[in-house]
Amino acid sequence: MIQKTSLYAYIGITLAANLLFGCAQLQKVDLKKVKEKIEDLDKPSFVLEKVSIAEINLSEIKLRVDSKVKNPYPIALPATNLEINILIEGQQFTKAKTKIPTVNGNSTKPVPVDLTFAYDDLAALYKKVPGKIDLVVKVQGVVSLPIPEKYRSIAGAASLDFPFEEERKIPAVLPDIEIRNFKIIKPDPSTILSSAGTEDLAKKATTFLDTLLGPQKKSPGSAVAAGLSALDLKVDTEFQIVLKNRATSRLQFSEFEFELTLEKEKFLTGQPVRIENQGQESILSVRTSFPLGTVTQGIANAVSKRSAAFRLSGKATTEAPEIGTGPVLFKFDKSGSFSWN
Structure with missing residues (x-):
């Protein structure tokens, strides 16, 4: 389940205000009209596309989490962290953290993340579900895109949040x-x-x-x-x-x-x-x-x-x-x- 949040509070307000009234009139902008003006614009987004099995070997199984950040605006989105929570069969298993680099204006940045599960760590889970041929892995988290400090008073927030969640079955293997x-x-x-x-x-x-x-x-x-x-x-x-x-x-x-x-x-x-x-x-x-x-x-x-x-x-x-x-x-x-x- 992917949720997308508008970034107009981050930059859209300023862009639309400049178009309508000019920079010198920024303090007199009717924010309601500005919001209405930019409703039809493309919004920056974070999308978790898929979770796939990248490799199985004799000691571990590796998953690949493919996601991307799309930035339709002409200025860069700042770098931020991507934190992932991994649950297996509904139980907390581990956490992973990586960095989403700066996304340049008018571009899309792929954000791949590799997750490794050692069989030594999975063995205890196998014992709890004997005879089960697969394990349900849930990948979830929230990406927070930070808002530059000079825009926070206009946006009313320090960051914009994108929750994500995806499931994938992996085979029970040793x-x-x-x-x-x-x-x-x-x-x-x-x-x-x-x-x-x-x-x-x-x-x-x-x-x-x-x-x-x-x-x-x-x-x-x-x-x-x-x-x-x-x-x-x-x-x-x-x-x-x-x-x-x-x-x-x-x-x-x-x-x-x-x-x-x-x-x-x-x-x-x-x-x-x-x-x-x-x-x-x-x-x-x-x-x-x-x-x-x-x-x-x-x-x-x-x-x-x-x-x-x-x-x-x-x-x-x-x-x-x-x-x-x-x-x-x-x-x-x-x-x-x-x-x-």
Whole structure:
């Protein structure tokens, strides 16, 4: 609900008075006639346009509040503060404050505000509404446009107030991500020979791969040291990236891309070949590869041990169809350790 308040007390009286009588006659103006004269003029306004979900990630959900100040008059409106009160499920949650900059004459100034809700803070609310798939967020406040001191006696006020209020549903989310069923597929001999071009290079590559992927878990060192820098051979990998929502809202994912590092070294990038959205869990099947000739000693050590510190980062598009969020940016960045057979 948006309310607009006339700014004629701030400047309209003076403008209309000058037009009707000239500056020298200002003290003799019939204020009632002046007010009637400017009723048809455009008025400055503050409008809260929408509250949208800007981003969901593994630790917080971000909202964007879009508002604007319109100034149809030829002089600038002074800067002021925008204070926002946030309620979730009818309970006071937090407050936010930002500055509305000076709005030049005959212009409109967008005033975006980002609100961040950490899952640690939302967890207590989830417990009070178990099973609920959404939370109602209410954004409310009052914008006060200050009146310059020399006009206050005419206006009869120190500021003009614009109350605002808007609601938005957000999904109940506590997302997590993990890697499952990771495997590295050893190329067959014919593929190795075809890529190597010579039997000598193919033999070196086979020995390197046997050590790298063998049961003894012994590192072969870097591919460069093994004389494989010129080898154009890619080694396939298969695994699943599983996105889970530990809260109750269903999330659906699309347009997913990721980067996986092992022991702080870039290892794999790609996109899933298939996404299965199954309620609170989405399974992303991945098939990608890495060039054998670029394997560093650090990557070789991790692969041979079948265990590594990892970092999985990237982005996707997600939405909660049950509450109609529409596409929302989902970012993820998770570190930890994992092992495979």
